Amino acid sequence: MMRLRLSVPPALARLLALPLLAFLPAVLVLAVLLPAGAVRAQGQGDISAIVAKFANDSYSDTSxxxxxxxxxxxxxxxxVVEALGAGRLVFDPxxxxxxxxxxxGIADAATGTIVANAPANLSVVRANNRVRRAIDAASGALSLLNPDPVRRADAAAAVFKSRDAAALATVEAAIAKETVASVKETLEQARAAILVGKxxxxxxxxLLAxxxxxxRGDQEAISLLRSLPADAPASLKAAAEAGIAKVEQNLRFWAVAQNVWYGLSLGSVLLLAAIGLAITFGVMGVINMAHGEMVMLGAYTTFVVQDFIRHSAPGLFDWSLAIALPLAFLFTGLVGILIERTVIRFLYGRPLETLLATWGVSLILQQAVRSVFGPTNQEVGAPSWMSGAxxxxxxxxxxxxxxIIVFALLVFFALLLVLKRTPLGLYVRAVTQNRRMAAAMGIRTGRIDALTFGLGSGIAGIAGVALSQIDNVSPNLGQGYIIDSFMVVxxxxxxxxxxxxxxxxxxxIANKLLEPFAGAVLGKILLLVFIILFIQKRPRGLFALKGRAVES
Amino acid sequence: MLGLLGQATRGFGALAAAAAIVGTMGMGVAKAQETIKVGILHSLSGTMAISETTLKDAMLMLIEEQNKKGGLLGKKLEAVVVDPASNWPLFAEKARELITKDKVAAVFGCWTSVSRKSVLPVFKELNNILFYPVQYEGEESERNVFYTGAAPNQQAIPAVDYLANDEKVERWVLAGTDYVYPRTTNKILEAYLKSRGVKAEDIMINYTPFGHSDWQTIVSDIKKFGSAGKKTAVVSTINGDANVPFYKELSNQGISAKDIPVVAFSVGEEELAGIDTKPLAGHLAAWNYFMSIDTPENKDFIAKWHAFTKNPKRVTNDPMEAHYIGFNMWVKAVEKAGTTDQDKVIAALPGIKQANLTGGVSEMLPNHHITKPVFIGEIEGNGQFDVVWKTKDLIPGEAWSRYLEGSKNLVADWVKLNCGNFDTVKNVCLSAAK
Incomplete structure (x- = not known):
C-alpha cells in the first residue's frame, strides 16, 4: 500500500496541501456531528463493558x-485489538x-493487569473475514498516533481502505502532528476517502477530496470514486467521472506493460521447460516423451532436499534451492544416461519406436514416483528471498x-557456453553433425550420446527445481509441460x-497479449492454430539450421 | 528425511495392502468360503490418482471395520479393487469386469462426472448399484446410482447465500475449470444470482483449461473486476492441480481474503496438504464435512483412519465421509432386505438413516440423494478449516435444479413414481416417454 504513493508527483501534493486549510471549518463542524466524538468522551477510561462482548462468541458482536x-x-x-488479530484474545466460556x-501470563483484557489464578480452559475469540477487516480498521484508527512511522503508514493505509468515519477526528489529529511527508500524504488520502462519501x-x-x-492513480482510487453515494450532487459525480477517466487512462498504459511482463514470465517458464528438450530432441533428434518426467524428478529432488533440511538443518532453508540445483542436475542427468544406455541407444534412427519407448519410460517414472511418494502433492516451500513483491x-x-526469468536466462547462457566453448560441446556438435566423420576422428560417439542425453536431462532437472516454486509437485507435473516444450522447440x-x-x-508474450481478449482457453487454441500455420509455411521453425547435416 | 521414509513406507504399505487383497481373493476360492464382494472403482494411477487413491483406502478401512463387527448376513465382506487409471472408457470396462467377472454386490467409486457418465450404461444394463461419493453438478438421477456427495443445492447455493448475507458480496467472479461440473454449476449459480437481483455486469465468468498453471492475467483481471467499488468474491470451481498455482498467485499479487474472498467447492483438506496455507487464511470452502468438526463420531473416524493408514498426519475429507455414509447405508439396506440382490437393495435404500460424522443423521431420499448439513469453513494456517457458518438443519439433495429453465419442473422419485426425471407440468416421466 505504501509503495503506491510513488505515483503521486510531489508537485501535485504540494498544490493540494494549500487548499487543505479550507478543511478546517468543516472538521470543526464534523467533530460535533459525528457520534464517534460522543463515544470517545465517555469511553476513554473503562472499556470493560465493550470487552465483555468478545465473550459472546458471535462474529457480529465481535465486530x-x-x-x-x-x-x-x-x-x-x-x-486488545492487537491480541485479537494475533489470536491471543481468549475468554472463559x-x-x-x-x-x-x-x-x-494471562492478563485481564479490560485493564491489562496480570491475573494470578486464571481459569484453565480458555477459548480463543474467533475471527472470520468480516472480523479481520474490522480488526484492520480498528487497529488502523488506534495506531494512527503510534511513534513508529511504519506503523503509522500502515494505519493510514488501513483507514483509507476502511473509510471508517469514526476515525476522522483521529486522522485530523494525526495529520496535524505528522512530520514524515510520505505518511502525511497517506493520511491525507485517508481523510479524503472518508470525506468524499459524507x-x-x-x-x-x-471536490478537493x-x-x-x-x-493516487491506481485501482483503489477508481474503486473509491465509483463508490460515491448515489445521492451525491451532480458536480461531484462529474468530478468523480473525470477522475476515473484520468486514472483509467494511466492504468491502460500500465496494463500493456503488465501483459508484457506476464508474457516474459510465461516465456521464461516455457524456456526452462523446453531448454533440456532443445538438447535431447533439438540437438540429438530423440523424440523424448519422458522429458517432462525429468522436470518432475528435478522438482521431487527439491522436495527431498527441503524435507531433509526441515528435519536436520532448518537454518539452511533459504539455501535449499541452491543445494537442490546441483543434486537435481546430477540425479536427473544420471537417470537420463541410464535411459539412454538401456533404451534409446538401440533405437537411433527409428523415431516411431523411440516415441513409444520414451512414452513408456515416462509412465514408468510417473508410477514409480507415485508408489514411493504417494499420489498427492508435496509441499515445496519458497525461501524468503523468493516471496513477496x-x-x-x-x-x-x-x-x-x-x-525465474533471471534463472532461465542464466541456464540458457550457461548451456550455450558449454556447447560452444568446451571440449564436450565440440564433441557433441561434431557427433550430431556428422557421426561417421566424428568417429573416424577418434571420438567415442556412444559415450558422447550418453553424455549429451544426460546433459539434456540434467538441464530438465534443474528446470524442475525452479518450476517447483510455481507449480504443484505431483507425479503429473511433467505432463503439463511436455506439449509446451515440444511446441517451443x-x-x-x-x-x-x-x-x-x-x-x-x-x-x-503472444499468449499473454491474447489472453485478456480471448480468455485462457481460446487464447491457447489461437496460439496452437498460429503455430500450425507457421509450421506449414516454415517447416523448420524460426531459425532453421542450414547445411549438409540437415539434408542428410 | 524421516518424513520421507514414512511416506515411502506408506506407499509400500498401500502396495502390500493391494497384494493382500489379491491374496485373499485367491484364498477365498481355495477355502470355498462364501463372501460378499464389494467393488472399489477408483483410479490408482493417472491424473485422478491424487484424489481417488485416498477413497480406495477409506473403503478398505470401512470393509475391514465391518468384517471386525462380524461381516454382513453372516458372511465376510471382500473388497475387489480395480484401477481404471483415470481413463474414462476404462472405467466402463472395469465396471463391467467387476459386475460380470467378480459378481460384486455393489460398487463404490468414480470421482469425475465424466467417469460417472461413462459407467452409467453398464450399471443400467447389468442392474448393479453404484455409490458415488463426490459433490457434483446435479441434473441426474438414475435408478442404479446413489449420490452420497452434495448436489448443487447442498453446496454451491448455500455458499453464495453466505457470501451475500454475511460478507455483503455484490459482485461475483465465477471461475472454473473448463468441463461439465463447473459449467453446469456456474449456469445454476448465474441463474440463481440473477434471481437474487444481481445484474449481469456484476458477474464475471471465467474458464481455464485443466491443469492451468499461469494465473497471472486472470488474477489481475479479478483484481480489476474487484475494484468497482462493490464487495467482490470469487466462487471457484477450479479443479485439482490448477488450484495450487491459483492460490499461490493470489497471495503473490497481494489479494487477501479480506479484500476478495475465494470460496471453493473442490478444495479440501487433501488438496491443501500441498500448499503453505498461511497466506490463504480466510479463504473459504463449502463442504458437508470438515476434518476439524468436533464430534465424537468424527474423532473416532479420524483415529481409525490414522490407525489404518499407520500415519498420524493423514487428513480426512468430505468424499471420505460420503463413502462412510454410503457404505453404512448399503450395509443397513442389505440387512433390511436380508439379501444382496440388487433390486431388493435398491428398493430398501430410500428411507435408510445413517448418522453422519458431523452430529446429524443423514437419510437416503427417494431421489437417491441424501440429506446433508452444509458448512462454510475458513482456511487456517495449519491446512485445516474453521467452520464459520453452518445450516441449521440437514438439506435434502435436489437432483434437478429449480433455477435452470430445462430442469425446474423435473423431480426424481424412485419410490412412488419410479422415475428419475418426472415432468410435473406435463405429468410424464421423460425417460419412460423416450
Whole structure:
C-alpha cells in the first residue's frame, strides 16, 4: 500500500496541501456531528463493558465491539485489538471473562493487569473475514498516533481502505502532528476517502477530496470514486467521472506493460521447460516423451532436499534451492544416461519406436514416483528471498517470477557456453553433425550420446527445481509441460538454441497479449492454430539450421 | 528425511495392502468360503490418482471395520479393487469386469462426472448399484446410482447465500475449470444470482483449461473486476492441480481474503496438504464435512483412519465421509432386505438413516440423494478449516435444479413414481416417454 504513493508527483501534493486549510471549518463542524466524538468522551477510561462482548462468541458482536473500541482511542483498546488479530484474545466460556495471553501470563483484557489464578480452559475469540477487516480498521484508527512511522503508514493505509468515519477526528489529529511527508500524504488520502462519501461535508471540500484520490492513480482510487453515494450532487459525480477517466487512462498504459511482463514470465517458464528438450530432441533428434518426467524428478529432488533440511538443518532453508540445483542436475542427468544406455541407444534412427519407448519410460517414472511418494502433492516451500513483491509504478512484480526469468536466462547462457566453448560441446556438435566423420576422428560417439542425453536431462532437472516454486509437485507435473516444450522447440527451430530462446519468449508474450481478449482457453487454441500455420509455411521453425547435416 | 521414509513406507504399505487383497481373493476360492464382494472403482494411477487413491483406502478401512463387527448376513465382506487409471472408457470396462467377472454386490467409486457418465450404461444394463461419493453438478438421477456427495443445492447455493448475507458480496467472479461440473454449476449459480437481483455486469465468468498453471492475467483481471467499488468474491470451481498455482498467485499479487474472498467447492483438506496455507487464511470452502468438526463420531473416524493408514498426519475429507455414509447405508439396506440382490437393495435404500460424522443423521431420499448439513469453513494456517457458518438443519439433495429453465419442473422419485426425471407440468416421466 505504501509503495503506491510513488505515483503521486510531489508537485501535485504540494498544490493540494494549500487548499487543505479550507478543511478546517468543516472538521470543526464534523467533530460535533459525528457520534464517534460522543463515544470517545465517555469511553476513554473503562472499556470493560465493550470487552465483555468478545465473550459472546458471535462474529457480529465481535465486530461491533471492535468499532466501539476503536472509537475509545485508549491504549488498552489497542492492546486488545492487537491480541485479537494475533489470536491471543481468549475468554472463559463459563464466566464470560475476557483475557489476553501475554508472554508474562494471562492478563485481564479490560485493564491489562496480570491475573494470578486464571481459569484453565480458555477459548480463543474467533475471527472470520468480516472480523479481520474490522480488526484492520480498528487497529488502523488506534495506531494512527503510534511513534513508529511504519506503523503509522500502515494505519493510514488501513483507514483509507476502511473509510471508517469514526476515525476522522483521529486522522485530523494525526495529520496535524505528522512530520514524515510520505505518511502525511497517506493520511491525507485517508481523510479524503472518508470525506468524499459524507453528505454533510461541504461540496468544495468533497471536490478537493476527489482530486486527492484521483492523484493516487491506481485501482483503489477508481474503486473509491465509483463508490460515491448515489445521492451525491451532480458536480461531484462529474468530478468523480473525470477522475476515473484520468486514472483509467494511466492504468491502460500500465496494463500493456503488465501483459508484457506476464508474457516474459510465461516465456521464461516455457524456456526452462523446453531448454533440456532443445538438447535431447533439438540437438540429438530423440523424440523424448519422458522429458517432462525429468522436470518432475528435478522438482521431487527439491522436495527431498527441503524435507531433509526441515528435519536436520532448518537454518539452511533459504539455501535449499541452491543445494537442490546441483543434486537435481546430477540425479536427473544420471537417470537420463541410464535411459539412454538401456533404451534409446538401440533405437537411433527409428523415431516411431523411440516415441513409444520414451512414452513408456515416462509412465514408468510417473508410477514409480507415485508408489514411493504417494499420489498427492508435496509441499515445496519458497525461501524468503523468493516471496513477496515490489512495485514499479502501477506494476506489481513478484520476486519468484523475477528470479525465474533471471534463472532461465542464466541456464540458457550457461548451456550455450558449454556447447560452444568446451571440449564436450565440440564433441557433441561434431557427433550430431556428422557421426561417421566424428568417429573416424577418434571420438567415442556412444559415450558422447550418453553424455549429451544426460546433459539434456540434467538441464530438465534443474528446470524442475525452479518450476517447483510455481507449480504443484505431483507425479503429473511433467505432463503439463511436455506439449509446451515440444511446441517451443519446433517453433523456434530444431537444433538451434537461440531459436528456443526466441520461440519461448515470443509464444509467452503472444499468449499473454491474447489472453485478456480471448480468455485462457481460446487464447491457447489461437496460439496452437498460429503455430500450425507457421509450421506449414516454415517447416523448420524460426531459425532453421542450414547445411549438409540437415539434408542428410 | 524421516518424513520421507514414512511416506515411502506408506506407499509400500498401500502396495502390500493391494497384494493382500489379491491374496485373499485367491484364498477365498481355495477355502470355498462364501463372501460378499464389494467393488472399489477408483483410479490408482493417472491424473485422478491424487484424489481417488485416498477413497480406495477409506473403503478398505470401512470393509475391514465391518468384517471386525462380524461381516454382513453372516458372511465376510471382500473388497475387489480395480484401477481404471483415470481413463474414462476404462472405467466402463472395469465396471463391467467387476459386475460380470467378480459378481460384486455393489460398487463404490468414480470421482469425475465424466467417469460417472461413462459407467452409467453398464450399471443400467447389468442392474448393479453404484455409490458415488463426490459433490457434483446435479441434473441426474438414475435408478442404479446413489449420490452420497452434495448436489448443487447442498453446496454451491448455500455458499453464495453466505457470501451475500454475511460478507455483503455484490459482485461475483465465477471461475472454473473448463468441463461439465463447473459449467453446469456456474449456469445454476448465474441463474440463481440473477434471481437474487444481481445484474449481469456484476458477474464475471471465467474458464481455464485443466491443469492451468499461469494465473497471472486472470488474477489481475479479478483484481480489476474487484475494484468497482462493490464487495467482490470469487466462487471457484477450479479443479485439482490448477488450484495450487491459483492460490499461490493470489497471495503473490497481494489479494487477501479480506479484500476478495475465494470460496471453493473442490478444495479440501487433501488438496491443501500441498500448499503453505498461511497466506490463504480466510479463504473459504463449502463442504458437508470438515476434518476439524468436533464430534465424537468424527474423532473416532479420524483415529481409525490414522490407525489404518499407520500415519498420524493423514487428513480426512468430505468424499471420505460420503463413502462412510454410503457404505453404512448399503450395509443397513442389505440387512433390511436380508439379501444382496440388487433390486431388493435398491428398493430398501430410500428411507435408510445413517448418522453422519458431523452430529446429524443423514437419510437416503427417494431421489437417491441424501440429506446433508452444509458448512462454510475458513482456511487456517495449519491446512485445516474453521467452520464459520453452518445450516441449521440437514438439506435434502435436489437432483434437478429449480433455477435452470430445462430442469425446474423435473423431480426424481424412485419410490412412488419410479422415475428419475418426472415432468410435473406435463405429468410424464421423460425417460419412460423416450
Amino acid at each position: 461491533d465491539a471492535l468499532v466501539e473500541l476503536s472509537a475509545t482511542g485508549s491504549a488498552q483498546a489497542a492492546a 463459563a464466566t464470560k471473562a475476557v483475557y489476553i495471553r501475554t508472554p508474562a 453528505a454533510e461535508v461541504p461540496e468544495a471540500v468533497r 476527489i482530486q486527492k484520490i484521483t492523484a 515490489f512495485q514499479v509504478g502501477q506494476l506489481s512484480i513478484t520476486y519468484n517470477r523475477l528470479w 519446433v517453433f523456434g527451430g530444431v537444433g538451434n538454441l537461440w531459436g528456443t530462446l526466441v520461440g519461448a519468449f515470443t509464444l509467452g
